[in-house]
Amino acid sequence: MKYYVMTLFPEMIEQGMNTSILGRAMESGFIELETKNIRDYTLNKHGKVDDYPYGGGAGMVMEAEPVYRCYEDICSEIGRAPRVIYLTPQGEVFHQGMAERLAAEEQIVFLCGHYEGIDERVLEEIVTDPVSIGDYVLTGGELPAMVMMDAIARLVPGVLSNEESAGDESFSEGLLEYPQYTRPPEFHGKKVPEILLSGHHENIRLWRQEQSEIRTRERRPDLYQKWADGRET
Numbered sequence: 001m002k003y004y005v006m007t008l009f010p011e012m013i014e015q016g017m018n019t020s021i022l023g024r025a026m027e028s029g030f031i032e033l034e035t036k037n038i039r040d041y042t043l044n045k046h047g048k049v050d051d052y053p054y055g056g057g058a059g060m061v062m063e064a065e066p067v068y069r070c071y072e073d074i075c076s077e078i079g080r081a082p083r084v085i086y087l088t089p090q091g092e093v094f095h096q097g098m099a100e101r102l103a104a105e106e107q108i109v110f111l112c113g114h115y116e117g118i119d120e121r122v123l124e125e126i127v128t129d130p131v132s133i134g135d136y137v138l139t140g141g142e143l144p145a146m147v148m149m150d151a152i153a154r155l156v157p158g159v160l161s162n163e164e165s166a167g168d169e170s171f172s173e174g175l176l177e178y179p180q181y182t183r184p185p186e187f188h189g190k191k192v193p194e195i196l197l198s199g200h201h202e203n204i205r206l207w208r209q210e211q212s213e214i215r216t217r218e219r220r221p222d223l224y225q226k227w228a229d230g231r232e233t
Contacts, residue, residue, distance in 0.1 A: 001105065001156045002032040003149050004082070005142075006070050007112040008049065010035035012142045021160070022153055030158040033149075038062070041069035050115050059116035067111070067118060071126045074109055083128050084109045085148070087141030088117075091130030094148055096171035098131070102148075103155035110148070112141030174227040176220060178211035 005013050013035050018026065025031045039047045043065065050060040075081055083105055092098070102108060111118070111127065123130075133144040153159050181192045195207045217224040 001030070001103070001153065002034065002107045004074050004107065004109040005033070005035045005112065005145055006038055006067065006074070006109065007035060007140075007142055007145075008038055008114050009112075009140070009142055010037050013112075013146065016142075016146045017149065022150060025153060025156070025159040028158065030156055031153050036070050036074065038066050038070050041073070042066040053116060057116070061116050062113060062118040064119035064122035067122045068126065071109075071111075071122075078107055082107050082109045084111055084126050085129045085131050085145075086111045086113070086118075086123060086127040087133070087144040087148075088113065088130050089132050089135065089137055091132040093135075094131050094133050094144075094151070096151070099148070099151040100155055102152045108152070110141070110145040112145055114140040171223075173212075174223065174230060175212040175216045176223070178208040178215065 007013055014033070017023070017033055022031070026033060039049055042049050042063070049066045050062050053059070053061045071084070083102075085102075085108060087110065131144075131148065133147050138144065181196060185192050185197070193207070195203055198204070213224070216227065
């Protein structure tokens with residue numbers, strides 16, 4: 001899996017991705033990251049990539065030309081037109097199922113906007129997937145891109161040391177994850193549930209399933225209803 005990120009702030013992406021599990025995954029070659037500074041593709045001698053919007057209004061808009069030239073460079077490197085994800089509040093909301101589908105890709109390109117957005121004409125030409133990470137507005141697409149790259153990378157074989165980790169967590173079966181405990185067996189008067197100390201694997205599995213259902217019903221009734229509806233079909 002190789003990520004390409006088209007951005008005005010490559011150092012933000014690189015610093016955020018070169019740590020912890022993702023940093024180790026890149027060192028081991030399970031995932032790759034290449035940032036492309038959109039400013040490097042402008043024909044403006046001052047490196048300017050934005051201009052005033054036609055029709056008036058506050059803020060600036062990123063120009064089409066440098067974004068497209070950056071995209072062309074990636075196409076040339078890959079040898080084909082890649083999948084391009086544009087981080088925007090107007091896109092489909094990111095979810096675990098989307099992460100699972102994207103984890104099967106060989107390359108993914110993320111386009112990070114800034115200011116008031118990007119000239120619509122270039123978006124129409126190159127974007128395959130407009131995606132949002134939630135119903136709120138951020139200053140740019142870099143943080144959403146890193147959120148997506150983190151979620152997707154965890155599903156790439158070899159990234160996690162325990163192969164079961166990615167498949168036994170919140171959302172993996174449509175439910176939130178069950179409560180987790182470690183040593184000591186008692187903390188501030190609260191004890192680890194006896195079932196987890198029993199060594200009876202099937203009973204533990206059933207308890208965890210029950211706890212996942214209870215937690216999802218209480219904390220995310222929308223997810224619980226979706227899960228319950230899926231069981232009935």
